[in-house]
Amino acid sequence: MSDLRLATLAMPTAEVGPDNPLPPLFGGEDTHAVADATEADDEMRQNIAYGRLPSVMPYLLQDGYHRIRQPAEHRVAVLENEVLRATFLLDVGGRLWSLIHKPTGRELLFRNPVFQPANLALRNAWVAGGVEWNIGTIGHSPTTCSPLHAARVQRPDGTPVLRMYEFERMRRIVFQIDAYLPRGSHVLLVHVRIVNPNDHEVPVYWWSNIAVPEAPDVRVIAPADSAWHFSYERVVRRVPIPTSEGSDRTYTTRARAAADYFFDIAPTQRRWIAALDGAGEGLVQASTQRLSGRKLFLWGQHPGGKRWQEWLSEPGQGYLEIQAGLARTQLEHLPLPARTRWSWIEAYGLVTADPGATHGSDWSQARAAVEAGLDSLITRERLDAELAAAATWADDPPVETLSLGSGWGALERRHRAAAGDDSLVLAATPFPDDTLGPEQEPWITLLASGQMPAAASGAPGTAPVSYETDAAWEPYLKAAEGWLARLHEGVLHAAQGDLEAAEKAWSRSIEDTPNAWAWRNLGALAAHRGQMPDAVRYYLQAHRVAPDLLPLAQELLDVLVRADLPSLALTTVEGLHADHRADGRVRILEARAALNAGDVDRCRALIDEGIEVATIREGENSLRELWHDCQQRRTGTGGPDSVAGLPRQRPALPEIYDFTLHPETSQPQDHGRNIR
Structure with a gap:
């Protein structure tokens, strides 16, 4: 038996709310900035310096939520076989919310009893729990609290596949998540593919963040003897694992402060990480070799760390995260060449190992016991075979649409097609015209008529509904007339780092028609430059209009x-x-x-x-x-x-x-x- 179906999941919910219409022109403090990487090797230092973005534009922030929870139904897709039941939140970045081992009834993930957004993601809103798929740039993904496209795909052997995908706007790439449960499989298999359809190299970032319950007897084990520790001092340093500075770092309730540990796994070593309880049982995540990084994140046992866990859930709901990514650390981007695709397979399941070994003082025995348990679930060779097999069906078109994501992929396809570029015509991840909506409407009109529809997009006191920041839109905006075109032109210049051109465009927008949005942007620019009297003047003008x-x-x-x-x-x-x-x-x-x-x-x-x-x-x-x-x-x-x-x-x-x-x-x- 292997089944894929749609359902709903009820839980106390604080809605994500409307997007903030003000473009996030400047990213503020980079909490992932590295002050000292002298202990890192040349490759890591190069990756740390590569590919960083100044803001999340063209995305708007998702900060319209509150903390009042009401019962609500969430759309989910459920994959199930004889052993496992996996539940995915379709409107929340396709997050794997629950993974139940049916023979024991055990929930393998931290399944948050509430849906409560908080300010931890690139676009602000983020929820704790389950497995989150992160792409784009350092931090929680811009799609983490947004719907993905979801569809049913059929493998050659008849196994149903849940395909979730989207066009990522910062990097202008496509990601595809194919989750499936073959008959009798003891692991959930997830095939991930990132497609760079562009004629240039793109910095990429991917981390699968896995929340599991935290308890004093839970130990995190990965095949490494050292880890890269990134501290609040923003220093990257290598520390021994499991014990450093007199404390066993693999038992998270023994740590006082929040911490990141990126396990330093040898290139030829199999890629996996597990969190095991006192009986030697718990979730294991393994992958093919491309997904090379593994990380432990913990909140710490001081009052602030406990407060954060309660803020994200409810009292008594402690969790930790085990994570897997493309690079060795989350401080890095990797170069994805032009017109290139990267793929890998991830596996999630319940592993059982000798508790005497897994919780013993011999770290090598603990690692060997978990790896033996993993091999009994799925071997390295079987995972490699699954990746090879996926190449035969990963390009197959969906047989049924289950849920719609954004219209940005469809707009990008049409934009490229206008220049004779069919690189976003992808059978596996279609972006049809019926996904286009109000956010894309101004840009469709600009493509078709050469003008921005000011009346449709908003009066000077009503905010525009969306922005584009790719340089390919600049000629269209320059040729268009009116205050709205100048406003958008300024935002595009700001995203490209040309602040003088942005300032001129916003000033011209106001000269054409005084509007709150150009005044606000001039105020944000003045504040960014430290010119506070000008910032005050511009913001007061904007506030008077809106x-x-x-x-x-x-x-x-x-x-x-x-x-x-x-x-x-x-x-x-x-x-x-x-x-x-x-x-x-x-x-x-x-x-x-x-x-x-x-x-x-x-x-x-x-x-x-x-x-x-x-x-x-x-x-x-x-x-x-x-x-x-x-x-x-x-x-x-x-x-x-x-x-x-x-x-x-x-x-x-x-x-x-x-x-x-x-x-x-x-x-x-x-x-x-x-x-x-």
Whole structure:
């Protein structure tokens, strides 16, 4: 028996919400920037420096969510055979949400009991749990909280295949995920292919991030004796595995701080990673050799790490991640040559190994025991054979459409076709015209008529619905007339790094028709350059034209705080709608402005009422800093003792404000939020 069907899955859900219409012109702080890679070899250092992107454009941010959960039905695809049942969330990046071993009833993944977006991904929204497919650039994928195209494919032996795919807009490449469960198979097989249809090399990034339950007796095992550790100090260094600095790093509940460990696996060694409980059982992930990297991520046992896990799920729902990627670390991109395809096979299943060996002091015996258990599930030769067999059917067209993704692949196909390029006419991953929608409409009109449809895309006070940042669109935009074409031209120039040309285009857009969006972009550019008086002036103009857009109000308040205009920030807050004033990001900026203005009581009242910022960013310490600064201003705590001249003990930070990833980073760093 091998079955593929559609179903729904109910769970408490906070909806992802609408996209933020303001283009993310500047990426802000790069949390993956490497300060010191001297211990790395030449190849790793080269890959670390290669392929980085300044922002996620042309994507818009997904920050319209909240933390109010209501029962909701999610569309899923279910693959099932006699041994395993796999459930995929079709509208959430095709995430493998659940993998159940039917003979034992055991859930092999961390299946989050709730659907709660949080600010950890490239586009902001991200959810914890299951297996996430990451492509594009360093970080959680731009498609992680968006629908993928999904279809049914039939293997020659009759086995149904769930095919999920999409056109990735930053790199302009196509990715294809083919999941299947052959009759009697003890592993879920996933064939992944990345297609570069372009006439130039493209930097690529892929990591399959696998969440599994965390417990004191769970040990993560991979075939390596050392790992590359990337710390909060942004230093890449090699450490021994399993034990370094007196602690066994493979038991995650023994670690205090969040950490990344990239296992340094020998080139000829089979690729796998497993998380085993005290009985020697748990999930194993293995692959063919191209997917060479393996990683352990843990949140740590300090209050901030525990707070993050509760924030992403519910109390008592601890998890860790075992991950697999193309490069040795997640700090790297690899060059995918022009008109080239890369493929590999991944396998997921329940492995059983001798617990005495897997939890013993002999690391080599632990590794050997897991590898023996893996071989009993699926051998290296069988995985290689599956990859070879996939080449015979991976180009087959779907036999049934199950779900639709975005219309961007269809637009790109039409755009290329206009230049006589059929490189995106792919039978395995079709992008038909019926997937085109409102986001693509302005660009379809531009292709057909040479003009941007200003009336359809929005008045000066209504935001455009989408952007394009590939240089191939520049001639069309230059030839088009009107304020909207100049606005888009400026965004394209900014994405290409030509900020002077962007500034000129936005100024011309305003000269043609004053509009909030060009003023906002000029304000963001001025703030990026540190020209805060200009930033304030432009943002105030934008806010006057579009006073009801919450993301614009948030950015304006941030600029006013950064420009040291707290009184104007407070006046602006008081002019907002009540629901906007209740927004957590607005409240934290109001509290910071009040503190900067000397109104400690107003700041304290907001803090005591509780400030919940749904979009608090991973690594962001603004709540902690605000609380400590308010405490110090209110009580003098943190300053010298008035009698003895000794430092007073810093009061304990309330748990609701502790999102610190590393206990060592206890001192405040900054108060602002980076302008997008």
